[in-house]
Amino acid sequence: MxxxxxxxxxxxxxxxxxxxxxxxxxxxxxxxxxxxxxxxxxxxxxxxxxxxxxxxxxxxxxxxxxxxxxxxxxxxxxxxxxxxxxxxxxxxxxxxLKKSEVEEYRKIRRRIDWLSAEFSVSPETISAVVRMTNNEEELDFNLIVKAAHYFQNNDVSGITPRQVPLTGFSSKWLNETRTKRRKAICQLLGIEALNLAGRPTELRFRYLDPAYDDIELERIILLPWEGDAFAGAKYVIVVENKDTYQSMPLIPNGICIWGSGSAVSNAVPKISALRNMHIVYWGDMDADGLEILSSLRESGVPCDSILMDCTAYDRYCQFGTELTERGTEIKLREPKPVLGLRESERKLYMQLCSDATLRYRRIEQERIPICNALEELHKLGVPAVLPK
Incomplete structure (x- = not known):
């Protein structure tokens, strides 16, 4: 018609x-x-x-x-x-409306009515909170309301999200990644932030020098740190995976830092003593690993890298994978500026992010024989002791 x-x-x-x-x-x-x-x-x-x-x-x-x-x-x-x-x-x-639309509509109206009755904020705020949390399951939305009332009546300054004593909440429910939940609670209370404390930054390292045989070889320190734990060290090898961290061989005057994920780029810049040492970063050959390397340099920490360029990728591509830890495909992604990468590293990063013909988007560092990594360290002047 x-x-x-x-x-x-x-x-x-x-x-x-x-x-x-x-x-x-x-x-x-x-x-x-x-x-x-x-x-x-x-x-x-x-x-x-x-x-x-x-x-x-x-x-x-x-x-x-x-x-x-x-x-x-x-x-x-x-x-x-x-x-x-x-x-x-x-x-x-x-x-x-269709049945699914009716259910969605009733859910939203029920939440609007509930928040309007519970909190003295503007109608615009109520609407914004319901819209922001629309994808939260009913249980989680109920917990948002419960948490808002708790924060309204209790001072939580200085404690971490996991330490909030709320019944029915998992320890990760209010972590820093749950930004919408935190923002919704703040808007319902008319405040800027919850004043929860962040978990102290932790750095795990082990001494690689045989001279430290008489002390505990592995240490964990909480930042900020002003002690003498790094006294005498000249070489710092920063790795991403625990297997590599544990198998790193002897290096006179050397230490090995294990920085899982972005923890290393958050922790290392906070230790001024490390800036006077020769730092070498070795992470996975994937977009995340190269972004961490870039962030480390952009924070003002000068460092070299090993096995994180196109030459290394071509040499070890038979060890690659196209899957995440959860078995899902690693997707193409929009490249970041990565101002801290050198030209050979940037070339690999761009291919990993946006080259659809590339077979593998990750080569995990622990798949590469440790003796090959030691050869690369020797080229940089790091006196790693090759296994016999």
Missing amino acids: VKMKDVAAITEQVSNHINNHKFDIALTWPITISVGLPNKALLEANAVAVHNNNNAIKKWANKCGCKFETVHRVIGTPVELVSKISVPDELTVLRI
């Missing part, structure tokens, strides 16, 4: 209207939909279709409880055609 809406088009427009306004604190009724009648020539050229469509709209409107307006037209004989459909109230719109 030319221009004239049918039942499906009217239903879709009602659905779109509700979807666009479902987070409004107060919905406005009625919802009015124009049917869009064609001109006289088109009406007469499609007389049978017009009659059938008009009857279908009337039948549907009566069934749902919608009101409609008609206009007088002549199609051979005078007829009354539906020109507008009016959805008068919430009960009527729920008859029109």
Whole structure:
């Protein structure tokens, strides 16, 4: 039918209207939909279709409880055609929406009503919080409300998210990564931040010099650190994987730092003593590892790298993988500026991020024989002792 809406088009427009306004604190009724009648020539050229469509709209409107307006037209004989459909109230719109849309709508309205009754904040804030947390499961949304009341009545300054004594919460529920939950709680309370403490930055390292045989070889320090744990060290090897960390051989005046993920780029810059040493970073050949290397240099820590360029990739690509730890495919990604990378490292980074023809997007460092890594360290002047 030319221009004239049918039942499906009217239903879709009602659905779109509700979807666009479902987070409004107060919905406005009625919802009015124009049917869009064609001109006289088109009406007469499609007389049978017009009659059938008009009857279908009337039948549907009566069934749902919608009101409609008609206009007088002549199609051979005078007829009354539906020109507008009016959805008068919430009960009527729920008859029109699909079951999944009804469930979504009721969930949102229930949350809006609940927050409006519990917290003295503006309607705009209530709407924003419900929209922000719409993907939270019902249990988690309930916990957001519970947590907001707890923070409203208790001083949590100085404790970490895992230390908040809330019943029914997992230890990671309010971690720093849960930014929407934290922001929602803050907005409900009208505050800028929860003042929770971050977990102290931790650095794990082991002495590689045989001169330290009489002391504990592995140490964990909490930052900031001003002690003498690194006294006498000249060489620092920073690795990403624990297997490599544990198998690193003797290096006179050397230490090995294990920096899982981005922890190393957060920790190493905070230890001023390390800046006077020869630092070598060796991570996985993947986009994450190269971004960590770049972040380390951008933080002001000068360091070399080994086995993190195209030459190394080509040599060891048979050890590569296209899967994450969870068995999902490593996706292409938008490259970051990575201002700290050198040209050979940047070339590999760009290929790992955006070259769809590249077979593997990760070569884990522990797959590379440690003796090969020691050869690379020797080229940089690090006196690693090769195993016999």
